[in-house]
Amino acid sequence: MTFTALRIARGQGLSPGEIEALVREVVGLAVQARNEVISHIDGHVAARALGEMDAFTIEFTNYEQFRGDQRWVRNLASRIISSASVDKRELDATQDEKAADAIGHAVNVKYAMAEVAATDAGYNPESRNLLRQRYIQANETILQRLEPECQVTFTDNDAYRYTRTWQCAAANNETATATETLDKLTGQWINPPVNVEDLKLAAAVNSSWKVAKTILPTLKQP
Numbered sequence: 001m002t003f004t005a006l007r008i009a010r011g012q013g014l015s016p017g018e019i020e021a022l023v024r025e026v027v028g029l030a031v032q033a034r035n036e037v038i039s040h041i042d043g044h045v046a047a048r049a050l051g052e053m054d055a056f057t058i059e060f061t062n063y064e065q066f067r068g069d070q071r072w073v074r075n076l077a078s079r080i081i082s083s084a085s086v087d088k089r090e091l092d093a094t095q096d097e098k099a100a101d102a103i104g105h106a107v108n109v110k111y112a113m114a115e116v117a118a119t120d121a122g123y124n125p126e127s128r129n130l131l132r133q134r135y136i137q138a139n140e141t142i143l144q145r146l147e148p149e150c151q152v153t154f155t156d157n158d159a160y161r162y163t164r165t166w167q168c169a170a171a172n173n174e175t176a177t178a179t180e181t182l183d184k185l186t187g188q189w190i191n192p193p194v195n196v197e198d199l200k201l202a203a204a205v206n207s208s209w210k211v212a213k214t215i216l217p218t219l220k221q222p
Contacts, residue, residue, distance in 0.1 A: 046102035049090065052083045053106040060113050067120060077117035081131065084110040088138045097146060101171040104142040104208025108215070111135040136219050139212040146171040146209040148200040153177070160184055166194045168203040176202035 059076060066072045087107040094100050115135070118128055154165035162182040169175045176199050181190040204210040 046090075046094075046099045046106070049083075049087045049103045049106035053109050056080050056083065056110060056113060063116075070121065073117055074121040077114060077121040077123070080110050080114040080117060084114055084138075085134065088134060088141075091138060091141055097171040098173065100142075101146055101208050104138075104146065104212065107138050108208065108211050111138065132219065136216065139216050139219065142208050142212040143216060146204075146207060146212075148203045148207070148209065150196050150199060154179075161190070163191075164194070166196060166199055168196070168199045170200075170204040170207040171209060172207050174203060174206055176200075176205075178202075 056076075056079070063076075084107055087103050087110065091100055091103045091107060094103065111131075111134070114131060115128070118131055123131070148168040148170045150166055150168040152164055153167045154163070156163040161184060163179060164181075165177060165179040167175055167177045178194045178199050179191050180194045182188075183190050201210060201213070204213075
């Protein structure tokens with residue numbers, strides 16, 4: 001997905017082989033997104049976003065076959081962009097962080113497909129740039145809003161050792177824990193100091209926050 005976004009951002013086309021690889025990648029992303037969030041979402045808040053993601057993914061598996069049909073490509077691009085735009089608004093509006101995380105997965109899959117379809121549909125540079133800005137804005141919202149929260153959950157400080165345990169919790173309620181231990185007598189770390197930023201990434205392994213953190217630098221490249 002990041003490879004494709006970079007190619008499109010630079011105005012480069014995709015060969016049939018690259019499109020085929022992209023289709024496989026998008027299908028994989030959609031399956032992964034659904035598997036990762038299905039056990040976390042509350043009620044039906046994110047059901048529309050995930051349902052439409054599934055539907056577009058099925059259509060996108062035929063992308064190379066129908067790529068030369070401008071009417072089909074334009075129709076697909078328009079519908080995906082409309083759906084992603086609604087996702088972006090719901091991402092801003094929903095109060096449920098687990099639902100927002102699910103929408104975050106869906107919006108990333110859709111915008112990846114939308115950029116390819118919009119290019120092949122002949123959208124002008126201004127339209128594609130606006131689409132890219134919406135893609136960036138959605139991921140900036142994810143990055144700012146769904147950052148894992150970290151805290152010290154245990155501290156033990158005696159004459160011999162200093163121990164501290166950190167726990168980070170992602171928006172989907174998955175957590176990661178790490179402990180640092182200093183031997184006071186030798187001044188050596190038995191367990192090295194915890195890198196909280198790395199622990200956030202570990203907690204967010206199935207969260208759209210990690211997707212946003214990974215893809216944003218690529219999306220912002222000139």
